Amino acid sequence: MHIPEGLIPAQQAAAWYVPAVSFVGVGLVGLKRRLVVKPELRPLIGLMGAFVFLISLIPLPVPGLGTVSHPCGTPMAAILLGPFTATVLGSVALFLQSLFFAHGGITSWGANVIAMAVGGSFSAYGVFRVSRRAGLGIGVAAGMAGLIGDLVTYGITSFQLALALHGDEAVLNVWGAAFASFLPTQVPLAIAEALFTAGVVVFIANQRAELLEGAVVRP
Amino acid sequence: MIRVEDLCFTYPGGTVALDGVSLEVPEGSFLAIMGANGSGKSTLLKHLNGLLATQAGSVHIADIEVNGKSFDEVNRIVGFVFQDPNDQIFAPTVREDIGYGPRNLGLDEVEIARRVEKAAGQVAITELLDRPIHHLSYGQKKRLSIAGVLAMEPRVLVLDEPTASLDPMGERRLMRLLHELNRGGMTVVMATHDVDLVPLYARQVCLLRAGRLAVSGGLREVFGDQELIERCHLRLPRISYLFEMFPELSELPLTVGMARRKLEELLERGDTGPVSPVELCEN
Amino acid sequence: MIRVEDLCFTYPGGTVALDGVSLEVPEGSFLAIMGANGSGKSTLLKHLNGLLATQAGSVHIADIEVNGKSFDEVNRIVGFVFQDPNDQIFAPTVREDIGYGPRNLGLDEVEIARRVEKAAGQVAITELLDRPIHHLSYGQKKRLSIAGVLAMEPRVLVLDEPTASLDPMGERRLMRLLHELNRGGMTVVMATHDVDLVPLYARQVCLLRAGRLAVSGGLREVFGDQELIERCHLRLPRISYLFEMFPELSELPLTVGMARRKLEELLERGDTGPVSPVELCEN
Amino acid sequence: MTAISRNSDGYAWGDSFLSRIDPRVKIAGFAGLLLVNLLGGSYLVSGVIAVAMALLMIAGRIPYRRQLLMISFPASFAIFTIISQTVFMGGEVFASLGPFDLHLQGLFNGLFISLRIIAGGLIVVVLGVTTPINRLCQALRWFKAPATFIEITQLTYRYLFDIHGEFSRMRDAQQVRLGWSSARAGLASSRLLGGSLFLRVYDRGLRSSEAMRCRGSGPVVNGALPRPGKLDILAGSGAAIFISALVMLAVGVAA
Ligand SMILES: Nc1ncnc2c1ncn2[C@@H]1O[C@H](COP(=O)(O)OP(=O)(O)OP(=O)(O)O)[C@@H](O)[C@H]1O
Numbered sequence A: 001m002h003i004p005e006g007l008i009p010a011q012q013a014a015a016w017y018v019p020a021v022s023f024v025g026v027g028l029v030g031l032k033r034r035l036v037v038k039p040e041l042r043p044l045i046g047l048m049g050a051f052v053f054l055i056s057l058i059p060l061p062v063p064g065l066g067t068v069s070h071p072c073g074t075p076m077a078a079i080l081l082g083p084f085t086a087t088v089l090g091s092v093a094l095f096l097q098s099l100f101f102a103h104g105g106i107t108s109w110g111a112n113v114i115a116m117a118v119g120g121s122f123s124a125y126g127v128f129r130v131s132r133r134a135g136l137g138i139g140v141a142a143g144m145a146g147l148i149g150d151l152v153t154y155g156i157t158s159f160q161l162a163l164a165l166h167g168d169e170a171v172l173n174v175w176g177a178a179f180a181s182f183l184p185t186q187v188p189l190a191i192a193e194a195l196f197t198a199g200v201v202v203f204i205a206n207q208r209a210e211l212l213e214g215a216v217v218r219p
Numbered sequence B, C: 001m002i003r004v005e006d007l008c009f010t011y012p013g014g015t016v017a018l019d020g021v022s023l024e025v026p027e028g029s030f031l032a033i034m035g036a037n038g039s040g041k042s043t044l045l046k047h048l049n050g051l052l053a054t055q056a057g058s059v060h061i062a063d064i065e066v067n068g069k070s071f072d073e074v075n076r077i078v079g080f081v082f083q084d085p086n087d088q089i090f091a092p093t094v095r096e097d098i099g100y101g102p103r104n105l106g107l108d109e110v111e112i113a114r115r116v117e118k119a120a121g122q123v124a125i126t127e128l129l130d131r132p133i134h135h136l137s138y139g140q141k142k143r144l145s146i147a148g149v150l151a152m153e154p155r156v157l158v159l160d161e162p163t164a165s166l167d168p169m170g171e172r173r174l175m176r177l178l179h180e181l182n183r184g185g186m187t188v189v190m191a192t193h194d195v196d197l198v199p200l201y202a203r204q205v206c207l208l209r210a211g212r213l214a215v216s217g218g219l220r221e222v223f224g225d226q227e228l229i230e231r232c233h234l235r236l237p238r239i240s241y242l243f244e245m246f247p248e249l250s251e252l253p254l255t256v257g258m259a260r261r262k263l264e265e266l267l268e269r270g271d272t273g274p275v276s277p278v279e280l281c282e283n
Numbered sequence D: 001m002t003a004i005s006r007n008s009d010g011y012a013w014g015d016s017f018l019s020r021i022d023p024r025v026k027i028a029g030f031a032g033l034l035l036v037n038l039l040g041g042s043y044l045v046s047g048v049i050a051v052a053m054a055l056l057m058i059a060g061r062i063p064y065r066r067q068l069l070m071i072s073f074p075a076s077f078a079i080f081t082i083i084s085q086t087v088f089m090g091g092e093v094f095a096s097l098g099p100f101d102l103h104l105q106g107l108f109n110g111l112f113i114s115l116r117i118i119a120g121g122l123i124v125v126v127l128g129v130t131t132p133i134n135r136l137c138q139a140l141r142w143f144k145a146p147a148t149f150i151e152i153t154q155l156t157y158r159y160l161f162d163i164h165g166e167f168s169r170m171r172d173a174q175q176v177r178l179g180w181s182s183a184r185a186g187l188a189s190s191r192l193l194g195g196s197l198f199l200r201v202y203d204r205g206l207r208s209s210e211a212m213r214c215r216g217s218g219p220v221v222n223g224a225l226p227r228p229g230k231l232d233i234l235a236g237s238g239a240a241i242f243i244s245a246l247v248m249l250a251v252g253v254a255a
């Protein structure tokens, strides 16, 4: 789930902004170069951005807490386009969602970028690469990437929530509690994300292998 | 068969697309809806099968009120052909796309196959049946989109510019097919910009202008008011303009057949040459 | 201006869409490409600006060979209007979409704004300039897709069925505009199914049949062979059929204007009534 | 039932005094509000902001069902906040629930943060719902946001409607041919829809990128914004006065 506007206190919001802006900045520079060399990448990038937007907007209620949760979509983007580009796409999706659906927020954008865009993309990409190197099939590798990317995102988000709302408890305890309380929703969600990521990647590998250029590290 | 009462529709952006349109289409009619680009034709048609939900006013098809609840029921009666074929076709191959509707009607496989063959034949795409749909030309997609609806054998056929992008022979075939189906009792409603075609086939015409019904009635009523026609961004059939050279005529002919009879009168000649193909369907 | 030599093209699915087409279009021509659905018109046009890469044969525009390397250069010369406007327009609003091409030509903002206004006026969508494109009717999208190309003021204009889905007044305006631009020196190539329109504007016609050039030449040459015309799934202009009632005529008239003169001859009348709008552009 | 009737940004393209205000003024004003909301540190400040935003929405005739829907997401977080604060904050215990002690001060703090969330959510909603994306991007460009970021934002936005459009068109086309009239048909149709959606949108995207290439393949750039007018100056000074008042309120409460 994206952390809404106003939840994180100002100092922490600012602190999350620093790494978020750095990652997005590096991603933007790389992406700009990519678009100069390969302008025909635009539709795929726009499409993935929109998919990340839509996928991370599918609300599923978390029982007992009143909040909603959702898959991320960044793992799939990271597999298809690389982690830095996926980070940019995630950050754009978060920006648009906060404006048009009050889903996430402007001051909490930095925190959300770190969790969903950076965390989701890089962990998924790493898992995908490692699994492919280890000789796993493309579907299995993508599924693992989806699963881990999703769980990492929620690990970071619950840490951010814990940090913002721990009150007088130790942060780590609250983190544990938050993570545990989201688990009943998060595990099925992570599995859904895994299946979805695997499905799309396999589908593309079968139908339009050229879209996967570079992403598929041969085992 | 179709009763539209006081229909209004405003799009989310604030464009008023329909503004109090009322219309009565008896069973077995052949109605042409005409009007400028953006005058609300597609919006009106999309109400006839519940694709757009009424905001004010009501639509009845065969005495069923069209709304979310009656959607499936209405769509068993009404077949709808979209303006852009890319909006309408979605199955992987031509055969599957045509068979989609019949299958959902619960027909058995033999009947489905029969209908697919028949509909494909009607729009002359039989040899394309096993092509994937993204390997079709635009006009071929257009034909496919019509076949998919014909295969459902609806009682009412609503078509949004069915002849745009068809080649002339395809256009003629389609119009004759519609004419025949209409004679067999099917109610046909089509939006079109082809003023030369309308007098050949339609019996009732309704003209939209900026979301309002400018006029509705028989051919003579509608095409009689040349000034209104032009205010609606239409024109008379080309053949009519030819006869403006005879100021003594009280009525301009609208089709080749009419023109011919008129000319024979004018020339006081009795002989009739061979009948040309465009005249055949003229009513 | 355009030289197509022995062009062949086979789609990945195995469909042979072009099979040895050669064509020479001098600067300042107005060429209509006609043919049945699926005869290869769009495929041919997409070669003229390098959208499809030649598989065999060659295409030259203004003596530049069209290929991947010359793509941008060629597209500064050739403006291309797609058959489906939904494929062509992509910017968020109408204004941005029209301005897209001029901006990429490196023009300054003032000039861009001027061109946007002018092109929007030419296709009569000035009052839609600030609409988002997904709030347009199909015909409005069609107009926009044409405006986006006009704003680039290309030397060659290639249009794939530009008049489909335009209302008759829009159609007439567009054709007159093309006629004027053509008079100003622009080379115009359009694929179209409208046989009634072609004789009014085009000076050269080329007929495709199953990927081959069936005939290419002036109006008389092409429309003279009625049997060939019908084998290509076309027909004569409607007005011509009217004159089949005069078997003594050696040549059927193709436009209202021609018909009128012919009729005046036949009736041996000298008086001319008021000139009708469709005749104005007749050449 | 169709895409068109559910276009979520319909309002932004409509005409209201809120959507006419220069987006730069709006962004500056709303950024100020966001900061005050976050730094103000009092019920009063966030409460006043929330009420003011609600009034703006009513004055701007933003469809109220949408308001509720939009604000429901941040509101759901409020519940979570209240629970966690009540449990984890120290201070006076007013009740206990199983292993957890419930603290009064935590409850109050939770309520305060919730109010801040609601106020913040409302600010963002009002900005988002009254500013068409292209004007927003124009303003962002003026504020020197990276060009690539803006371009990706526009591309993403455009494809949102492509996906949404393609999805709803396909679903409409299926419904019209009775693809959703029974559970079985619905299952088959949804499979068809899911399988084809990605490729269809991609194909459409590919075609529109071809079209872009024909016209020069640069990024879609918005023209410059017109100079601010009377309404903008009025709105800008209104916002400035309101924000200063809030700041003073915040300082007063803190003192
Ligand atoms: N993307 C594609 N993949 C495979 N085959 C195609 C593709 N596009 C067109 N074809 C086939 O190539 C042939 C020529 O198509 P083309 O689009 O050039 O026809 P056209 O003359 O433009 O027809 P229309 O009048 O319907 O637009 C047709 O038989 C068509 O089925």
Ligand SMILES: Nc1ncnc2c1ncn2[C@@H]1O[C@H](COP(=O)(O)OP(=O)(O)OP(=O)(O)O)[C@@H](O)[C@H]1O
Pocket: B011, B012, B013, B015, B016, B017, B035, B036, B037, B038, B039, B040, B041, B042, B043, B044, B083, C134, C135, C136, C137, C138, C139, C140, C165, C167, D004
């Ligand atoms: N999805 C939409 N959102 C907002 N406005 C729309 C939408 N679709 C159409 N409109 C507007 O509603 C009006 C009527 O549109 P409609 O599509 O019914 O016209 P039409 O008569 O079918 O035109 P055409 O001949 O171009 O197909 C137009 O002004 C159009 O701009």
Ligand SMILES: [Mg+2]
Pocket: B041, B042, B043, B083, B160, C137, C138, C139
């Ligand atoms: Mg329409």
Ligand SMILES: [Mg+2]
Pocket: B137, B138, B139, C041, C042, C043, C083, C160
């Ligand atoms: Mg074509």
